[in-house]
Amino acid sequence: MERSPHLLLVGDGPVVEALEALCGPLGWTTTVSAQQVPVGPEHDAVVVTSHHDDVDGPVIRDALAAGAPYVGAMGSRATQARRREWLLDHGVSQEALAALHAPIGLDIGAQDPGEIAVAILAEVVAVRRGAATTVASVSDRGGAIHPDLAPGEAYCPGG
Template identity: 40%
Template sequence: MRDLLPEYDRLTATGEPVGRAVVTSVWGSAPRPEGSSMLATRDGVMAGSVSGGCVESATALEIAEAIGRGSPKLVTFGVSDEKAWEVGLACGGTIKVLVEPGVRPEVLAAARGDGGEVLATVTEGAGAGGSARVLADGAVEGALAGVPAERLRAAALDALRRERSATVTLETPAGAATVFLEVFPRQPRLVIFGGVHIAVALVPLAQLLGYRTIVADGRQAFLTRERFPEADELILAWPEEAFGQIGLDASCYICILSHDPKFDEPALRLALRSPAAYIGAIGSRKTQAARREWLRSEGFTEEEIARVHGPIGLELGGRQPAETALAILAEMTAVRYQGGSGTGEQRGGGAVPA
């Protein structure tokens, strides 16, 4: 929904009511995942997608009908292989879509906010229509009729951890409730220490994937707007000051690219003491081996040391800065969505030989 906010503002500026459809369940090879949203006005002006083009027209009609009657409806669409082929997809599937006559205030608030929350909505069964909000710290605001708060919390936090919206079935005294968990994760932050040539290529690629980009370096010459015109934030400081200003947390993906021990070592020390989602460090296998020995001497455990991805990036075979940046983002993506872990040495690769 976040990516549709500009379109929502544009459509509502006309004064026309704007409804929403959101994918709640997917079976087969449907092209769009749970949480994919589409907006439409009563006269059929659309934004977003629930199926990659297969059922958008039918969905727009459902939204118009929902606006007219003023109530939501759960709709099932089957996308045939033939229809999918017509719009350039390999095969079809089945999706369930929650069609609503408007965008609920809590959805807008979550989409416009910093993230780290889940909106739970009962789409079928006991307590249909009820909703609640679960925050990243486990706080539950509101209640779903008959659903124990601890079960809702566990399911919502699991979805938030995976950064994937999902539909779950929760038992209540009145029977089963089908609950759609719409995830609004915190925006991931790419934290780069070392404004080197790879960082220059990495920043715009990361922004395409939705990262907020922060580049820090203790060297003024490496940290200019000419080098990083698109970076969200530039911090001229040593690792201690820079990371303290950033506030490292679980939304951070840290790339240590300075290739200078006086920067690398304090940066690694601080990164490993943080809950960062990803830590990668540039350097050859020989450099990584020496670095691991140094980390052991600093008192870090083998499990902690294994958090460092080094050599940084998946082994894709390329060596140009943009190719290395792509390899780093590929590894970050694998960690983000698949829980990939281990060092480059253990994975048998690493994109940077230097």
């Protein structure tokens, strides 16, 4: 029998709360932290919703180095660019960065925390199962994450 997936959720706020709630019915276990935490082989997925440079970069770097099967991070294109710069400046290779799902989630037009959590978990499932999907990842789409809003108007329910 397959071991239940274990998700490390780094951040706080309504998206993390929704992720944690949805993992229960899936039979997945979670660890939630708003701070930098060690990433180990027990973590099948690392989901970063924090927007704090001193937390995000080190956790993502460590998750990529540990070979976590899924590593994803929430945030705008500007936030992603800043993180990628930090990661490259702190020893993460371009090749390793290719494994990072950022912005996180499948591109289903998610807006509220519950929908965002569903989009994230759907992407985690797709990656874990090696499933091809006709729904693309948000990170595969160019342009604004919320194209119907002016820059700076989107509310980010992450921590």
